[in-house]
Amino acid sequence: MGQSVHYLGLIPLFPLMGAVFIGLLHVFTCKNAKLPEKVYGLLACVGPVLSFVMALKVFFQLKALPVDARFLSHNAFTWFSVGDLHINMGFLADPLSCLMLLFVTLIGSLIHIYSIGYMSGDKNYGKFFAYMNLFLGSMLVLVLGDSPVVMFVGWEGVGLCSYLLISFYSEDTNNVLAGNKAFIVNRIGDLGFVLGMSFLFWGIGASGFDYLSLKANIHHLTPAIALTVCLLLFVGATGKSAQIPLYVWLPDAMAGPTPVSALIHAATMVTAGVYMVARFSFLYAHVELAGDIVAWVGILTALLAAIFGMFQNDIKKVLAYSTVSQLGYMFAGVGVAAYSAGIFHVFTHAFFKALLFLGAGSVIYAMHHEQNIWKMGGLKAKMPKTYLTMVIGALALAGCPPFSGFFSKDEILFSALATGHYGIWAVGLLVACMTAYYTFRMIFVVFHGEPRDQHAFDHAKESPAVMTVPLIILAVGAAFAGFLNMPGVQTVSHWLAPSLTEHHPHASSFVLVFAMATSIVAFLVGIKIAYSKFGKGAAEPVFSGFEKFAYNKFYVDELYNAVIVQPYKAVGSSIWKTIEPNVTDGPVKAVTRLYMMIGTAFKVFQVGYVRIYAIYMIVGLSLMSLFLSQSLN
Amino acid sequence: MIHSYLYLSIILFCLGIVGVISRRNVFTVFMSIELMLNAANLAFVAFARVHESMDGHVLAMMVMAVAAAEAALALAVVILLHKHKSKLDTNVFSLLKG
Numbered sequence: 001m002g003q004s005v006h007y008l009g010l011i012p013l014f015p016l017m018g019a020v021f022i023g024l025l026h027v028f029t030c031k032n033a034k035l036p037e038k039v040y041g042l043l044a045c046v047g048p049v050l051s052f053v054m055a056l057k058v059f060f061q062l063k064a065l066p067v068d069a070r071f072l073s074h075n076a077f078t079w080f081s082v083g084d085l086h087i088n089m090g091f092l093a094d095p096l097s098c099l100m101l102l103f104v105t106l107i108g109s110l111i112h113i114y115s116i117g118y119m120s121g122d123k124n125y126g127k128f129f130a131y132m133n134l135f136l137g138s139m140l141v142l143v144l145g146d147s148p149v150v151m152f153v154g155w156e157g158v159g160l161c162s163y164l165l166i167s168f169y170s171e172d173t174n175n176v177l178a179g180n181k182a183f184i185v186n187r188i189g190d191l192g193f194v195l196g197m198s199f200l201f202w203g204i205g206a207s208g209f210d211y212l213s214l215k216a217n218i219h220h221l222t223p224a225i226a227l228t229v230c231l232l233l234f235v236g237a238t239g240k241s242a243q244i245p246l247y248v249w250l251p252d253a254m255a256g257p258t259p260v261s262a263l264i265h266a267a268t269m270v271t272a273g274v275y276m277v278a279r280f281s282f283l284y285a286h287v288e289l290a291g292d293i294v295a296w297v298g299i300l301t302a303l304l305a306a307i308f309g310m311f312q313n314d315i316k317k318v319l320a321y322s323t324v325s326q327l328g329y330m331f332a333g334v335g336v337a338a339y340s341a342g343i344f345h346v347f348t349h350a351f352f353k354a355l356l357f358l359g360a361g362s363v364i365y366a367m368h369h370e371q372n373i374w375k376m377g378g379l380k381a382k383m384p385k386t387y388l389t390m391v392i393g394a395l396a397l398a399g400c401p402p403f404s405g406f407f408s409k410d411e412i413l414f415s416a417l418a419t420g421h422y423g424i425w426a427v428g429l430l431v432a433c434m435t436a437y438y439t440f441r442m443i444f445v446v447f448h449g450e451p452r453d454q455h456a457f458d459h460a461k462e463s464p465a466v467m468t469v470p471l472i473i474l475a476v477g478a479a480f481a482g483f484l485n486m487p488g489v490q491t492v493s494h495w496l497a498p499s500l501t502e503h504h505p506h507a508s509s510f511v512l513v514f515a516m517a518t519s520i521v522a523f524l525v526g527i528k529i530a531y532s533k534f535g536k537g538a539a540e541p542v543f544s545g546f547e548k549f550a551y552n553k554f555y556v557d558e559l560y561n562a563v564i565v566q567p568y569k570a571v572g573s574s575i576w577k578t579i580e581p582n583v584t585d586g587p588v589k590a591v592t593r594l595y596m597m598i599g600t601a602f603k604v605f606q607v608g609y610v611r612i613y614a615i616y617m618i619v620g621l622s623l624m625s626l627f628l629s630q631s632l633n
Numbered sequence: 634m635i636h637s638y639l640y641l642s643i644i645l646f647c648l649g650i651v652g653v654i655s656r657r658n659v660f661t662v663f664m665s666i667e668l669m670l671n672a673a674n675l676a677f678v679a680f681a682r683v684h685e686s687m688d689g690h691v692l693a694m695m696v697m698a699v700a701a702a703e704a705a706l707a708l709a710v711v712i713l714l715h716k717h718k719s720k721l722d723t724n725v726f727s728l729l730k731g
Contacts, residue, residue, distance in 0.1 A: 608730025618650060
């Protein structure tokens with residue numbers, strides 16, 4: 001066993017305590033005496049920042065250990081024991097969870113700070129921060145859990161917070177419906193996760209159900225069960241990480257406040273699925289078929305979402321589809337057994353996508369909650385800091401060397417090529433080109449050209465420092481994080497190596513250069529098309545034919561509604577209207593009728609005269625005495 | 634010897650029962666109940682004499698005390714009943730009829 005350190009449990013505890021404290025404060029003060037926003041803002045940032053400091057401590061302690069012994073654990077308490085099954089509330093910090101820990105707490109802290117500015121003036125200011133802290137705590141439980149069960153606790157916790165925060169502006173029914181949709185779709189995925197976990201337990205759970213025991217016993221699993229477990233767990237991942245066929249909730253989730261979109265629906269929660277697959281790399285590495293399915297689902301999701309992203313008019317929807325698309329890349333990466341590449345893309349994506357969302361939030365804030373990009377334009381002059389940081393984010397997303405996205409995306413494409421998955425590589429390249437196109441379409445339309453809405457333009461101004469400083473810090477990350485894992489250095493891959501079961505493909509340097517060159521060409525083609533169409537300012541296009549089809553997201557929502565939701569409702573109402581009154585109500589009503597009959601029969605004895613009751617008493621006592629005297633003899 | 638006392642006790646008790654069941658005046662019912670209590674007392678005292686133990690005597694004294702308390706309470710109830718319906722016929726008070 002690795003070293004046991006007590007402060008590991010504190011990392012999720014700080015934000016969770018913050019959530020409870022802020023929540024209570026909000027509940028008790030929202031009615032009459034309102035606390036100043038500064039109090040909430042300060043309290044909210046304490047938990048995440050302390051967790052970040054702790055995460056740094058974990059990192060340095062891990063770094064000091066020899067490579068093979070790099071894990072710390074802490075068993076907080078035994079959660080429950082059933083027979084031989086003991087589930088501990090245990091935490092495990094190894095290089096993989098440490099990397100996740102570092103960027104989750106760092107980006108979480110920055111987004112909390114940003115929210116102080118963005119949410120100012122909201123009447124549920126305290127509630128917002130309570131939920132945000134609760135989310136961060138759950139996410140840290142997910143990342144640090146030492147067994148699938150503890151991970152599942154965090155997994156459900158983040159799902160709950162996601163639901164609460166999507167429907168945060170609950171005055172609007174649409175937001176509430178979006179929250180419901182996210183929750184229900186995630187539930188479908190969670191069922192897969194639970195089933196996968198059960199199969200895994202059934203297979204090899206008897207000798208310990210934490211990751212280390214599972215890893216040691218994985219060869220006892222029969223291939224059929226291993227494949228089933230892999231696919232069921234991946235169903236869970238498709239729900240949480242918005243992959244085909246369960247991706248539909250993520251674009252709707254943009255109904256929540258923008259910091260929520262940045263933290264939960266871009267940087268952290270949605271990458272939980274990728275983290276889970278990487279965490280189970282010892283399992284997926286044995287089942288090649290499952291890996292291929294994961295990779296193909298991932299890359300097709302990337303393609304589909306990129307197509308949708310090219311035709312969206314809402315700035316947050318563009319970013320939402322790009323998130324789905326990038327998540328697809330990550331799954332393609334872990335699917336071709338390049339786990340460190342996938343996780344590295346999670347890492348860089350967290351920086352540049354959080355940056356883009358926060359930048360978009362800054363724009364939306366300046367434009368008084370206008371989200372349609374065709375109402376913006378020319379904002380470059382008014383918001384220089386936001387513009388500059390967003391361009392850095394966009395370059396990273398589009399995969400421009402030397403920004404972070406280039407290295408991580410290129411590594412995934414290179415791994416696909418090196419392991420012989422040429423189809424995945426080709427689709428990935430196409431998606432890279434489309435990514436560059438839709439990202440810079442957004443940048444050009446929003447920041448360049450002439451203002452389309454003069455009134456809103458005149459009132460737009462740069463956001464306050466509490467919002468721009470996190471942008472700048474994230475921009476630094478988005479610009480330089482890629483160097484951590486550039487070819488030849490591979491710091492992140494080496495760091496992650498003890499946690500992952502991974503064989504680095506041996507490919508010639510020609511393949512490496514070829515993969516890089518093609519990605520750069522794809523990026524240049526994409527940005528060239530975007531510039532020629534939107535660079536000089538363009539009017540809002542009228543969609544027709546295929547464009548309209550893509551703008552309406554191939555009518556997938558309508559299809560799901562017609563194929564699943566409506567039949568489900570029809571079944572429900574038919575049960576309510578025919579089966580319930582005719583079948584199930586029968587026995588229930590018969591029981592009540594039986595009691596009424598018995599009551600009527602006994603009613604005749606209740607005559608109401610005291611004398612008669614006296615007779616009953618005497619008869620009863622006499623019978624009892626008779627019985628007693630009989631039994632005594 | 635004891636048999637005579639017990640027979641008397643039984644006769645008194647049955648008279649009490651018949652009174653409680655057949656009479657409709659609240660006072661008569663009450664007096665019949667007192668009769669039953671005294672029948673029991675007689676049996677207690679008789680057995681106490683036979684077994685030469687003081688327990689029966691003590692219990693008889695106790696029953697008398699309880700009967701006195703009960704009489705006070707019962708009379709109050711009777712007054713309330715009379716105020717309520719201006720009658721002392723037990724058949725009038727049949728609210729428990731199902």
